[in-house]
Amino acid sequence: MKRICLALPTNRPCAATITAAHGEAAWAAEQFGVEVHLLVLDSCTGAELAEHAAVLAALPHRPGVVAHHLDEPAQRRFLRAVIERAVPGTGRAERLLELMLPAGVSYGACTNRAFLIAAALGCESVHRRDSDSRYQELDGETIHPLRHELDLLGRPAGEVAPRATRAVLDPAMAARPVSLVGGSFLGEMSVDVGEIRELSPQVYQDVVALYAPGELDGVRKRWLASRSFTGAGGGAFTADRSTLGAFDPYAVEMCNIALAGEVYQRVPLPPATDTIGSDYFLIHLVHDAKLPGAVHNRHILNYYTPERRTEQGFLAYQVRFVKFLLSMLQLNHVRERTARAGAELLDERHRLRADLVAGIVRESLELDPAPNRGRLAVLDRGYRELGGRYAEVADLVADRSAELLDGARADMADFALLLADWDAMIRACDHVVPGGPN
Template identity: 60%
Template sequence: MDRICLTLPTNRECTATLTALGEEAAYAADHFGVEVDLLILDSAAAPDRARHARAAHAAAGEHVTVHHLDEAAQRDFLRRVIDRAGLPKPELMLDLMLPERLSYGACTNRAFLLAAALGCRSVHRRDSDSRYRTHHGEPVYPIHHELLSLGKRARDAADAVTENSLDAHHADKPVVMAGASFVGELSVDIGEIRAAAPDIYRDIVGLWAPENWSAEEKRELADISFLGAGTDPFTGDHSTLTLVDPMHVDMCNIGFHRIQEDVPLPPATDTIGSDYFLFHLARSATLPGVLHNRHIVNYYTGERRTDAGFLAYQTRFVKFLLSMLHLHHLYDRMAHAGPALLDGDDRVRAADIALFARESAHLDPAENLRRLTVLDRSYRRLGGRYAAFADRLATQRARLLDEARRDIEDFALLTEAWQRLITASAATAVHPAARRPDRGRR
């Protein structure tokens, strides 16, 4: 029986979400005959973790096994994996996998290694600040489409989708990704700017684009960014076998097969969007995916409305914009390489990705200095707490530029070590007292 990993990383109270996640796990087991490892990576405060543990373990069943790991348990597992892998600078590697500061990429990378340890053939990720849509009063679970297609050869997956837009020469490649988007609030918490000052919003969001794009192209990008799948209600399933456009999927609603064992996500700290890299890699490498319409509802937690939450989130957004200097270089190099990124077994050549990342670390930071200038001007025009944030930003320019460069160097380093970490994880028990079951990954 195939094993899958349904995972949710969290640093906040999300008991209701965990209960719903458990119901999705039961749906997967009941409808697809799989063993589900329900993996909760919990960095929340102790009282919240206790509530999470009760909610998660209530989901355990004959074919659903719950793994609720706090940071101490995650760190113990990572130390054993890194030791087994025999990597140089083990403490640095541990910091890249479990940094003290928030990292969207690192928390998902931990899920990838734990899924390998559990012998899972696919990883399905959800977020704590989201919930499922309903149809005729019943939840609409994304895992339905993920399990219909992930891991199959594209030619075999074609029977399970509504339409197939994939070129025939990709038919023997595996489906490595299945996902959808979200509805509800913007995926990036800048809706207040969008509503109050659309022109400033376009100036800021346009910084996401490559600098050589025209003003019109940047405006068009700003007008479609972070909106998700609109507001139409779910009325029925639709899915497409394709090379998935990264703009149409979200990390709260994604399943991966195999590609997550080839290349990790950038472990950048305090940087939104650092966990989206595999979307771009799958498309550039011409690996098939399925795009479906079981979107998830995104909402904001109260913490973002506090002063501390506002400052933290705006900093993460600025770091996201600065990361684009380096990531656009990677995207361009990957797009140029195309199917040459794959070896004879359709596995990604991780050494190429690491090389591109190291190249990008040497780019002239002048482009990012210009980004910071636009941000300073824009935030000051907004006034109020945005102007106060601009004052704070002005004192951090050198640090932020340096962190953007170091983040991409860290990604290169982790990519070079990733296969050894995956191999070591597959031979390591998640819980040290437990004997690892004799089951292979598929």
């Protein structure tokens, strides 16, 4: 029986989302005859962790659904066993463990942990949801993204093209496997910059455009800023639509995505800490490598959790946004090079060539940091113009500017280190049981 992993990383209370994800798992097992491993990677502690455990324990048994609830100590035991088997005697084990389970928030690292655990469970794909997500409904029926993910993922694009409502397939793509299936979200912006847009459209334009590649002209930067972080707009689901082939990477969100094992078992995500957007790397890599993907309209409902509304949450999130802008110095270079390489990033079996990706990542470490100093200057002017709590962010960033600039490069160096050992870690997963004894 085909196994898949429905992954839900969380560091906040999300009992309702866990229940909803279990419902999607049960639906998929019944409709598609697959074995769904519902994986809750829980970074909560105390009462919040206990609440999640109680919710999972109370869920009804559903044929074909296996639930796994791993707190951070259980995740650490699994990772240590994998890493020590993968790189014995090298002295890198502790550093790799830090990259996989860092002290700070890391969107890439939590998803990398899901990738390794999925490999250990024998799953063919990872389907990720987020703790601040809900599903749409139509006429009392829940709209599950797994419908398109299981219909299309992992098989040659030419073979599954009739299952999509629209196919835009270059003949060269027909034999390549569908490697990504995703949708977007409806609701609040995925990044906390909506208030900036309301306060000053010009500052919003200036700040958001900082993540665009430097070679884009003003018109294209304005276009990119206008559509960034806004999801699929306000249109609710009425009927299925899916497009297969070359896809728009900006139309896919990590709260609503499925990736084939041949993608994430070859290349992980950047493990950058306290940086939004680090988990979007593989979306662009799949696109640039000319692997077929599918975009559908079973969009997730997005909302902001209460913590992000607090002053402490606001400041923490804005620093993550700043680090995201700084990360684009290296990431834009990598994306430009992978886009130029195209299908050369694939081997004869249509698999990603991790060695080429690693070489491009290492290249980016040699870039002059001057453009990032320019990014900080633009952001400082804009946030001080906004005033209020944005001026506080400007003060905080100014005080930490050297640390933030060094951190952006260090994050990419960490990615290069992880890339070097990722294949060995994936292979080691064959011998380690998630949640097993210490």
